[in-house]
Amino acid sequence: MTRHEDAAGVRIRRTTPFDAALFAALHQSCFATGEQSHQQRAWDEAAMAQFIAGPSTLCLLATVGAEDAQPAGFLIARAAGDEAELLTIGVVADLRKRGVGRALLRHAAEALKSSGIRALFLEVDETNATALALYRQLGAEAVGRRPGYYEDGGDAAVLRLDLQS
Numbered sequence: 001m002t003r004h005e006d007a008a009g010v011r012i013r014r015t016t017p018f019d020a021a022l023f024a025a026l027h028q029s030c031f032a033t034g035e036q037s038h039q040q041r042a043w044d045e046a047a048m049a050q051f052i053a054g055p056s057t058l059c060l061l062a063t064v065g066a067e068d069a070q071p072a073g074f075l076i077a078r079a080a081g082d083e084a085e086l087l088t089i090g091v092v093a094d095l096r097k098r099g100v101g102r103a104l105l106r107h108a109a110e111a112l113k114s115s116g117i118r119a120l121f122l123e124v125d126e127t128n129a130t131a132l133a134l135y136r137q138l139g140a141e142a143v144g145r146r147p148g149y150y151e152d153g154g155d156a157a158v159l160r161l162d163l164q165s
Contacts, residue, residue, distance in 0.1 A: 009064055009065075010062050010063070010064055010072065010098075010099055010100050010103040011062065011063045011064070011069060012060055012061070012062050012103055012104060012107040013060070013061055013063075014058070014059065014060060014061075014111075015052050015059040015060065015061050015074075016052070017049060017052055017053060019048075019052065019059075019061060020045045020046075020048040020049035020052055021045045021048075022061070022071060023043075023045075023048040023051075023052070023059070023061070023074055024042065024043060024044050024045040024047070024048045026071055026073070026074050026090060026092070027042050027043050027048070027074065027088065027090060028042035029092060029093070030073070030074075030090030030091060030092060030093070031090060043088075051076050051078075051087075054078070056078055056079045056080065057076065057077070057078045057079075058075070058076070058077045058078075058079070058084070058108055058111055058112060059074070059075070059076050060074065060075045060076075060104055060107060060108060060111075061073075061074055062074065062075075062091075062100050062103060062104050064095060064098070064100070070092075070095075071092065072091060072092050072095045072098075072100045073089070073090055073091035073092060073095070073100045073101060073104055074088075074089070074090055074104070075088070075089045075104040075105070075107075075108050076088050076089075077108055077112065077120065079112065079115070079117055082116060082117055082118045082119075083117065083118065083119050083120075083121065084112050084117045084119070084120045084121070085120070085121045085122075085123075086105075086108075086120060086121070086122045086123075089101060089104060089105070091104075097130075101131075101134055102134060102137075102138070105134070105135075105138055106138070108120070109138070109161065109163055112163055113163040113164065117163055118162070118163055118164045119160050119161065119162055119163060119164075120140075120160070120161040120163060121143075121158060121159070121160055121161075122135055122140060122158070122159045122160075122161065123146060123149065123156040123157070123158050123159075124156060124157055124159065125150065125154055125155075125156060125157075126145070126154070126155045126156065126157045127154070132157065132159075135159050135161070136159075138161060139161055139162065140159040140160060140161040141159060141160055141161075141162075142157055142158070142159055143158050143159065143160045144157075144158035145157055145158060146158060
């Protein structure tokens with residue numbers, strides 16, 4: 001199991017099938033806080049197990065603290081050819097704005113790049129200024145828009161992060 005720790009003490013590791021229940025609980029808690037303007041339906045343990053087992057899927061878990069650390073966030077990306085799409089990323093509400101999301105994205109970009117992926121695409125609520133700022137700080141550029149993307153009719157910005165430059 002590959003582990004990575006950044007300067008802020010955020011540990012990142014790839015998930016195992018044993019993490020499916022934890023991933024489902026994290027997904028539910030991260031998107032139930034109301035901070036996102038468009039709520040995302042929680043994915044259950046079976047869905048998470050499928051993502052984790054998928055050969056073209058990258059699933060990362062972030063923790064903070066000691067070795068028996070507190071789960072802090074997660075990321076799921078799926079590759080197709082030489083491109084990947086960020087399917088979801090979430091950070092536990094009381095650990096936001098501490099570099100967890102940035103650490104997850106940086107680790108994912110490194111892992112995807114090392115496996116030959118040239119670009120990572122991200123769809124984000126156009127009103128989510130925090131996420132848009134993070135993605136842009138990492139070098140993502142707007143490449144499109146998806147009107148009515150969310151169940152409530154909200155629009156999504158489509159961004160591309162070049163991994164090969």
